[in-house]
Amino acid sequence: MIEQANRLNKVQEYYFSTKLQEVRSLAASGKDIINLGIGSPDLPPPPQVIEALNLALTNTGAHQYQPYRGTLDFRNAIKEFYKNHYRVDLNAETEIVPLMGSKEGITHISMAFLNEGDEVLIPNPGYPTYTSVTNLVGAKPVYYNLKEETNWSPDLEEIESRDLSKVKLMWVNYPHMPTGASANETIFEELVAFARRNKILIVNDNPYSFILNDSPRSILEAEGAKEVVLELNSLSKSFNMAGWRVGMVCGNEKNLNTILKVKTNLDSGMFYPLQAGASAALRLPASWFTSLNKIYAGRKQKILKLAKALGCMPGKDQSGMFVWAKVPEGETSEGFVNNLLYTHSIFIAPGFIFGDQGEGYVRFSLCATGDVIDRAIQRIDR
Structure with a gap:
């Protein structure tokens, strides 16, 4: 055996x-x-999305390999979406990489930045995949507790009292799964400052921001966030497209190029009609x-x-x-x-x-x- x-x-x-x-x-x-x-x-999914998918099936080249970075139209749709809903300006050429679901991004980011023995700050309670992938790449999960009495927000003062010398990555997730807690007005700014002080890459996993939430937020709204932050997002929940496996990671060019070293060796691009349908979804009105x-x-x-x-x-x-x-x-x-x-x-x-x-x-x-x-x-x- x-x-x-x-x-x-x-x-x-x-x-x-x-x-x-x-x-x-x-x-x-x-x-x-x-x-x-x-x-x-x-x-x-929205009917406009199905229509765009079906139309794209007849497009010349629809069944060929697609660009590793996704089509320009899809990246432009992501750019418009972030501008319209999060007030974040992104460069479609350098600051956006489409993913086959944000869960894929957890693995790609971990493989791209973590060495064996590196430590990763993981919310408790939190999405179990953060721990699983950390273990798969040989890094060490280090948990920070979230409590109901503080609305499931991280106690950055307590975290910073620890030895963070081996910590390279921190997962955050707001709106939070499983508790449903939303980020307050200052937490993203505090997280960016925390990341700068401790030289830690923070990744916000953000697939729930439009479900029963009147104030969608992105961590990339915080001043200077792109230097120390990545954000994962997904169409699975907000557009009823979970089985499509369509997501994205946004951040600065250097970090995304590091992720692409992994991604381009693991897949050959997303099916063109999926990207066309996703673009239609992202351009829907509020x-x-x-x-x-x-x-x-x-x-x-x-x-x-x-x-x-x-x-x-x-x-x-x-x-x-x-x-x-x-x-x-x-x-x-x-x-x-x-x-x-x-x-x-x-x-x-x-x-x-x-x-x-x-x-x-x-x-x-x-x-x-x-x-x-x-x-x-x-x-x-x-």
Whole structure:
């Protein structure tokens, strides 16, 4: 038998990969499972996007290799999007690189900047992929705790009291997943100053800024941010295009050229019609988000009702497509989730998978119709 690479010894299969197999097995056995655990939009992309995709299929050269940096039109669409919605000026030639989903960017950035033994600051709770990829490249995860009483914001004073001499990279994620916390008016400026003082590259993972959020922000708005910051963004959530795998990384030319050394050796460019459809999405008026959020707002009210029926306590002022809530006193997140699954055939995500600071919480997804959520409420009421 050929043994697996040592780099996999610290990496587990993604929780949802294994848990959803269990959920599917229960469904196959005849259980009517209501899945409120996954943030995969169930709504369709905008019709203009589908139209642009279909039209691009007949374009001369559509099926050939595409530029590693993406088409100029796609990069210009990203530039316009950042200017219109975030008030950030980007150079389409040098400060934008399209990605096959922002998750790809986490790996590319880590491979581009981290050596074995480098340390990486990772939010706790936070997206598990930050830790997995850090381990895969041989770097060391170093966690900074986020707490509900401080609205899940990093305590930079506490972090700076540590030995940061080996820290090279810091992941931040606002609006935050899984808690739904938004960045306040000063946190991005404080993070940029922190990065300068400590010579750390900060990456803001920003796919949720238009979901139930009245004030979309980019860390690149902060003065001087491009020198010490990168930002990942995605069309998955804001435009219901998760399966398309379309995202971007933005920052200064030097950092992006470093990332391209990795990316150009791992793929051969994004399918042209996907880029054409993505360009159409990014140029939609703000009314698209208004109509989308009207649907999510209605669903959120029903999820809050479900959480209350379960004895859970949601936090306040949450953005994004999830509701983050405390489980009843004395319960563990995993025990609560499993009991809900096996007793009521309802699946939600346990908070422990996002780090030990997530223990005692659960995450409900808004990616289900109001009728489905009503069925879940009826099961609990019965």
